[in-house]
Amino acid sequence: MAVTRQDVKRVAKLAKLDLSESQEKEMESQLSRIFEWVEKLNEPKTANIEPLVSVSVDSMPIDQDEVREGDQAEAIVANAPESTLNMFVVPKIVE
Amino acid sequence: MTELTSLTLLEAKKGLEAKEFSAVEITQAHLDRMAKFESLNAYITPTPDQALAQAKASDERLANGKARKLEGLPIGMKDLFCSKGIKTTAGSKILHNFVPSYESTVSQNLLDEGSVVLGKLNMDEFAMGSANLTSHFGPVLNPWKANDSDEALVPGGSSGGSSAAVAADLCLAATGSDTGGSIRQPATFCGLVGLKPSYGRCSRWGMVAFASSLDQAGPLTKTVEDSALMLDVMASYDPKDATSAPEEMPDFTTALKGDVKGLKIGVPSEYVMDGMPAEIKALWEKMALDLKAEGAEIIDISLPHTHYALPTYYIIAPAEASSNLARYDGVRYGFRHPDAKGIEELYKLTRTEGFGDEVKRRILIGTHVLSAGYYDAYYLKAQKVRRLIVHDFEAAYEKVDIILTPTTPNAAFSVKNPPTDPVVMFLNDIFTVPASMAGLPAISVPAGLSGNGLPLGLQAIGPKFQEDQVLRLGAAMERIAAFSRLTQNPSAMIGAAS
Numbered sequence: 001m002a003v004t005r006q007d008v009k010r011v012a013k014l015a016k017l018d019l020s021e022s023q024e025k026e027m028e029s030q031l032s033r034i035f036e037w038v039e040k041l042n043e044p045k046t047a048n049i050e051p052l053v054s055v056s057v058d059s060m061p062i063d064q065d066e067v068r069e070g071d072q073a074e075a076i077v078a079n080a081p082e083s084t085l086n087m088f089v090v091p092k093i094v095e
Numbered sequence: 096m097t098e099l100t101s102l103t104l105l106e107a108k109k110g111l112e113a114k115e116f117s118a119v120e121i122t123q124a125h126l127d128r129m130a131k132f133e134s135l136n137a138y139i140t141p142t143p144d145q146a147l148a149q150a151k152a153s154d155e156r157l158a159n160g161k162a163r164k165l166e167g168l169p170i171g172m173k174d175l176f177c178s179k180g181i182k183t184t185a186g187s188k189i190l191h192n193f194v195p196s197y198e199s200t201v202s203q204n205l206l207d208e209g210s211v212v213l214g215k216l217n218m219d220e221f222a223m224g225s226a227n228l229t230s231h232f233g234p235v236l237n238p239w240k241a242n243d244s245d246e247a248l249v250p251g252g253s254s255g256g257s258s259a260a261v262a263a264d265l266c267l268a269a270t271g272s273d274t275g276g277s278i279r280q281p282a283t284f285c286g287l288v289g290l291k292p293s294y295g296r297c298s299r300w301g302m303v304a305f306a307s308s309l310d311q312a313g314p315l316t317k318t319v320e321d322s323a324l325m326l327d328v329m330a331s332y333d334p335k336d337a338t339s340a341p342e343e344m345p346d347f348t349t350a351l352k353g354d355v356k357g358l359k360i361g362v363p364s365e366y367v368m369d370g371m372p373a374e375i376k377a378l379w380e381k382m383a384l385d386l387k388a389e390g391a392e393i394i395d396i397s398l399p400h401t402h403y404a405l406p407t408y409y410i411i412a413p414a415e416a417s418s419n420l421a422r423y424d425g426v427r428y429g430f431r432h433p434d435a436k437g438i439e440e441l442y443k444l445t446r447t448e449g450f451g452d453e454v455k456r457r458i459l460i461g462t463h464v465l466s467a468g469y470y471d472a473y474y475l476k477a478q479k480v481r482r483l484i485v486h487d488f489e490a491a492y493e494k495v496d497i498i499l500t501p502t503t504p505n506a507a508f509s510v511k512n513p514p515t516d517p518v519v520m521f522l523n524d525i526f527t528v529p530a531s532m533a534g535l536p537a538i539s540v541p542a543g544l545s546g547n548g549l550p551l552g553l554q555a556i557g558p559k560f561q562e563d564q565v566l567r568l569g570a571a572m573e574r575i576a577a578f579s580r581l582t583q584n585p586s587a588m589i590g591a592a593s
């Protein structure tokens with residue numbers, strides 16, 4: 001299925017990416033090429049086939065809700081672009 | 096005396112244990128060679144001080160009879176394994192300043208057995224690429240050159256720093272990661288052995304995520320024996336990775352003899368691709384004949400959904416990537432755009448400037464196939480076809496022990512003129528993706544040279560958790576091919592190495 005310019009704009013917005021007009025144009029043509037190629041997946045019959053999510057486990061194991069490590073606030077914010085009092089600082093959200 | 100850097104991992108291990116040289120000596124020899132071949136751009140972050148300190152500690156252990164499995168052996172680490180206190184970038188601007196506060200399980204396993212880490216190896220950004228052209232830190236060059244041109248060639252990808260470094264003797268062995276072929280394809284392009292273990296064999300904890308249902312760590316090495324030695328240390332059951340497999344590790348000692356008598360080897364007709372060079376098909380057929388002469392049984396098989404594996408992969412991997420890469424928002428770590436005024440702008444500017452074009456393209460594909468109205472048609476459909484691909488292999492392994500195929504449909508190509516059609520670039524992975532989709536162990540072994548003198552590889556794909564069978568056929572192919580590594584064949588080296 002061809003990908004339209006509107007599709008590219010919609011998806012870029014969802015993915016929080018800004019595209020210039022020329023990038024939108026290029027993505028429209030490249031994604032169209034890719035999705036036309038992907039069309040061949042309509043050939044195999046899959047009506048009675050269960051989707052495969054993982055090759056290793058049928059369902060994700062669930063951990064006990066218990067603290068195993070803690071008191072590492074400094075290590076956690078060590079890579080933050082900006083932090084104060086062991087908290088992440090972000091630009092103002094509410095006007 | 097042979098140069099220390101030209102030894103295999105196993106030869107170096109024996110040399111250290113016999114006290115023929117020290118860990119500091121072999122580490123320094125590699126550091127010197129890394130500096131000499133800096134122009135290959137194989138390492139993003141060399142760690143010489145840490146390496147020499149580790150080597151010194153290893154020499155003490157060797158002297159005290161306390162050597163561990165990889166004591167004092169210098170290796171390279173792909174830059175997507177988190178290294179405590181050492182910059183880990185995944186080849187991306189968005190992680191250009193990220194210094195993990197913890198160590199990945201795979202790299203910790205290697206450190207715990209005494210290996211010396213020379214540095215962090217270049218790679219395609221977030222492991223997305225087949226040519227190492229998408230790294231924020233620039234392309235890596237293949238140390239091989241063709242016999243009819245001096246043009247710079249790609250080392251393959253995404254583990255392109257790993258393959259270039261091992262081929263040029265800038266480390267004894269390297270770690271890589273394989274999502275759709277990112278260990279096996281670069282191994283082929285650089286004339287090396289590349290092993291992708293079964294999904295779940297090596298822990299993904301502390302590995303920067305690309306596509307979580309496919310990502311698997313493995314080694315790039317000079318020989319099949321070295322590959323077994325690395326896998327033995329890298330693999331472990333890890334409760335910190337929910338998909339880690341609590342399976343016993345097979346014993347490789349008999350597998351490495353490469354005795355193929357009675358081994359049933361399947362040759363799938365679907366792996367003959369239109370436009371594939373005749374020399375690759377000829378190499379594959381000759382190997383099958385040589386294996387037959389050694390007592391293996393060659394059986395024609397069919398994997399009918401092979402042609403759907405690549406489009407399936409290019410839905411599932413970007414879908415998982417778009418979800419995994421949503422975490423890069425400029426808030427907690429990595430690059431933050433300095434001009435952002437509000438939170439929405441912070442996300443947009445940071446991601447737009449932090450990600451490269453290939454990563455953005457895959458995020459857009461993934462977001463599209465997961466979005467309302469397209470989920471069933473693309474993502475769910477791909478997951479169903481993925482099951483058919485798994486069924487193909489299950490049916491095949493009722494008839495055969497192992498499957499033999501080419502690794503790639505071509506040899507290394509030019510850095511300057513890579514394919515511009517994304518689908519043509521994707522075709523590099525056409526023979527490696529099916530085993531990834533099914534989570535199967537697979538090895539690529541260098542099998543010969545193309546007409547213009549570049550390495551070509553053949554692949555053995557085994558049943559799940561039967562890395563021993565994969566190594567068994569790998570060892571036999573290695574013996575039959577009697578391939579000369581690059582540094583045993585210096586005229587093939589870029590820049591005419593002195």
